[in-house]
Amino acid sequence: MVKVKETVETEKCDKCGKDAGYKCDCCGADFCYDCGYAGKGIIRYVHAVHFSGSEDLRLCVKCDTSPPPELIPTLEAYKAIASLKVEEEKWYEGFRIRAKQAEVIAQQRLEAFKKKA
Numbered sequence: 001m002v003k004v005k006e007t008v009e010t011e012k013c014d015k016c017g018k019d020a021g022y023k024c025d026c027c028g029a030d031f032c033y034d035c036g037y038a039g040k041g042i043i044r045y046v047h048a049v050h051f052s053g054s055e056d057l058r059l060c061v062k063c064d065t066s067p068p069p070e071l072i073p074t075l076e077a078y079k080a081i082a083s084l085k086v087e088e089e090k091w092y093e094g095f096r097i098r099a100k101q102a103e104v105i106a107q108q109r110l111e112a113f114k115k116k117a
Contacts, residue, residue, distance in 0.1 A: 011023075011030045012030065013030055013035050014029050014031065015032075015035040015041060016034070018034070021033060021036070022036040022042050022058060023058065024058060024059055024063055025059060026059055026067065026071055027060060029063075040061070041060060041061060043059050043061065044056055044057070045057040045059070046078075046081065046082075046085075047078070047081065049081055049085055049088065057078050
């Protein structure tokens with residue numbers, strides 16, 4: 001049996017000390033899932049309106065609310081995408097309501113037409 005001594009480096013959450021899995025892309029603060037996403041310590045911006053992926057921007061609350069000047073143009077672009085996603089969701093919600101109303105009216109009128117025929 002061969003004994004091997006290994007040194008393992010791990011990153012710990014800056015808030016609670018658990019193993020970290022998320023890092024602020026600006027200041028480098030580390031967060032575990034509970035403190036980062038579930039605890040709202042990390043704000044995640046996606047790089048496209050219709051999908052997300054590896055090009056996402058992750059910021060801690062501090063860097064999101066008080067970004068350094070060099071981050072502001074990038075953050076504005078990501079916030080524009082976030083705004084468009086919300087706009088699309090609200091538009092589609094209204095569209096679904098109108099579509100359902102139109103379908104109900106069409107069904108009612110078809111039934112009335114069939115009764116007369």
